[in-house]
Amino acid sequence: MTGSEEEAKLGARRLARCLQKLGFKVRFSAFRVVNVLAVCSMPFAVHLVDFTKNNRPIASYEPELHPAATYRIKNLKATVQVFSTGSLTVTGPNVQSVASAVEHIYPLLYECQKPRCK
């Protein structure tokens, strides 16, 4: 997994340094990671309609609006978007919640997978 909260802070500081060099008065305080976005990919494809049926109402799938099924994990406050190819994008308040979200959703996806044919 590339990127961590520390690295984010380092990046922010570098940017502040850049501004400092340009002559602006810079203050760097109360740095806080608010949102983390991660992508990962399953080694199998997922049948979204079945997945949504099994996980109503936590999962929602509106093909007319967005090609992915959205699964919101309330206690982790994380959202997972599942695409039919098996790719996922996970957003959460910190890196830990994102990791837990993936672990949480893996078995659910495994049930609704589509076996590889070619």
Place this chain on the structure above:
Amino acid sequence: MSSRVCRTCGGSDIDVDQARGSAVCTGCGSVLEDNIIVSEVQFVEGSGGVSSAVGQFVSADGPVKAPLLGSGFHTGVGKESRAQTLQNGKRQIQQLGSQLQLNQHCLDTAFNFFKLVVSKHLTRGRRTEHVIAACLYLVCRTEGTPHMLLDLSDLLQVNVYILGKTFLLLARELCINAPAIDPCLYIPRFAHMLEFGDKNHEVSMTALRLVQRMKRDWMHTGRRPSGLCGAGKVVTMATATFMWLMTVPPPALLVAARMHKFRRSVKDVIGVVKVCQTTLRKRLTEFEDTPTSQLTIDEFMRVDLEQECDPPSFTAGQHKVKMQQLEQELARKLDEVEGEISCYKEEIETELEKSRPKLRGIYAAYAKEMDPEDEDVLSSPSDPEDKEGDDADLQAAAQRLTQDFLCQVIQEEGGRAPQEVETEGAGLPAQGASLASILGNASLGLQESFHTFNLPEPDQNPDEDPSPSGELDLEGIDDQEIDKYILNEKEVEVKTELWTKQNADYLKEQKEKEERITKEKEQGTYKEKKKKYKKREQIEAATAGEAIEKMLERKKISSKINYDVLRDLNQPAGSPASEPPGGAAAAPRKRLSRRRRKAGDANAELSAGATMMTKRFRRLISSTPRKKKAAPQVETAVVTETASEAVPEAPPAAVPGPAPAEAPPPVETEEEEEAAEEDCVSALRLVGDYGCEEEEVF
């Protein structure tokens, strides 16, 4: 109705006479209630001897003639507007629904959804037409009609995503599971629009088969349903020849149409299906990749291939992964080959070295200088025999090289503390010491000096702010790199020019606005635009009671609210359930004062009580600041309260009234709370006097 206890004798046997509308205690005969509301039909004789029932006909939906006085203002005032909202909604649903050709059953269902939505207050903050559209779409989904959200957004000229948002919200709030859409639903509709005439049905069926095929071939999940059908329908200007048809493998209706030798232009179909050309072509090419496309028309109609395919993007992903793996293998192989080559190279060179005549003496130093592989020699002396001889040479070379390197380092670092570095460098033993360590030491030294300007270690908890003053911690930041990011003069000029050109319109607008404002200011007609209200800071209160207090302090909303009573509303509900009737007496008096009515009313008892009450109330007002009491205190006071309550009841004199009121403050508040609690019970008492309807239920 709870069984009440007579306040004079304490007996619980109360006789309620519906006809007379009175409640009488059978023990002592005291009248507890007079003029009870009765729900009987009365008849009146009209002119000509016709008797008719007394009353007004009130319809469930229609507007109410007179708002109910005082009973929870919410329902009283809201009824009329609610009916209006529903009426308006119904009208809009009918209008929109007819445009979509929905039958009456669907429209009624939609109206029911709308009624649910309104009752849950979900219409607040949303345009009615969005809500109506969402309700209609909900019906379409549950009934399975071939209507898309896109159609609705077309009719309303609203962004489909906005409608989608509203729709999702309503579905969630109303707990309705909208079943997923099957693209097969749309085929007949689109086919009809493409006007295939007699062969409409056949074309549809073929297209249907193709779509089902595509389903199994995974093209449809994760794609807009219309795209799939559309791909089916795109019929490029097809030549009549059958062979041409075979060479361009087309999906669904495209094939279907061609199979049946229809001509439809791409533009026609795009207009019908609402996807763009690129998407359709993409689908076509994807279908081309599937084995089904290789079948002839007849074969397709007869045979269904068993083999199923993965989704196209999945295969693309797999393809990429394969490519990466191949590249990795290739790189590895290259490394191996390189390794072998370098082995050979080394062996050859050593052999050459051995065979070459060795230089001694003064020439040795020069040989070493010119030799580019000095570092290797330094770090790993090749031949053991030459080691002693080479030692001196090695030292000299090492020293010179370190100095060279250090000079470079100094230049790079911008001349910070060069003296330090030099002494450091010279002091190091040059015996086979690797240059890397030298360099490492030098840079460490530099870093240390650098750090003296800076802040405490970053070893602290990373979440903590290392410096409360907000100073930027420069640990781990490479200044060189940062300097690279900053543009130089020339680049800045170019960029400024580019930016101004790009944003010329916006800048012009801003200038005009400025000019306009200055002009208006001069004229004196400048109107300050409505400022956005600052977000009010949240009230932090431990209990609901505190919250009410704070809110009241901040703003006095209306003159018609008795704030004191509001304050006490939230006093603990721990007061006993069955209140003595003494308490009941206090309540109507309180009510009186709340309604700000004069005490001069029919009921003597009440009027007497009123004077007592006003005095008591005045006392209460004066003791307002002392109102906040802890719960246990209050509860203990209850018992004493009941006793004191009974006392003022008997004598109409005002004196004993205030006397119990002089009791410690908790008692007062308790009395008020009791009174508040008592509202439910004694509300009916007032009914007769004031003709108000009290709907409070026990």
